[in-house]
Amino acid sequence: MFFIGIFGIQNKVKELKEFTDVCCSCGKYSRMKLLYEYNCFHIFFLPLFKWGRKYFLEARCCRRVFEVPDNYIDELLEADTVDFSRLTEINMPYTLCPNCRNYVDSGYKFCPNCGSKLKL
Structure with a gap:
């Protein structure tokens, strides 16, 4: 988060939908979250x-x-299953805080929301 007086720029991550499906990577039946990331002024x-x-x-x-x-977002929001052939695996630059469950930049050692220590 970056502030200049009364103005600010912030990177936000929101959860849009949750799926229950078989993961293509490990083959386990699990839940998956559809996340929406954007910058905001x-x-x-x-x-x-x-x-x-x-x-x-x-x-x-x-x-x-x-x-x-x-081009797959609208279909995915209405679907109940996920077509993994249309997705690309990446490394996420965020980690999940074990205490408050908010997404935090992976470079942080402590959560800026609750102050708890993050796992590295």
């Missing part, structure tokens, strides 16, 4: 502009992350 914490939109699918069983292409 705000004044007094009111968002004005959003840019850099990306969508990710995170598997809870093996913690692998897949990038979702823009």
Whole structure:
């Protein structure tokens, strides 16, 4: 998060949908979360502009992350299953805080939301 007086730029990650399906990487029956990441310019914490939109699918069983292409988002939001052949596996630059369950930059040693120590 970056502030200049009353202005700020923030990177945000939101969970859009959850799937229950077989993971293509490890073969386990698990839950997967569809994540939406974007940058936001705000004044007094009111968002004005959003840019850099990306969508990710995170598997809870093996913690692998897949990038979702823009042409597959609408289908995925309406579907109950995931077509892994249309996804690309990536390394996510975020980790999940074990205490407050918020996504935090993987370079941090402590969570900026709750202050607990992160696993490295």
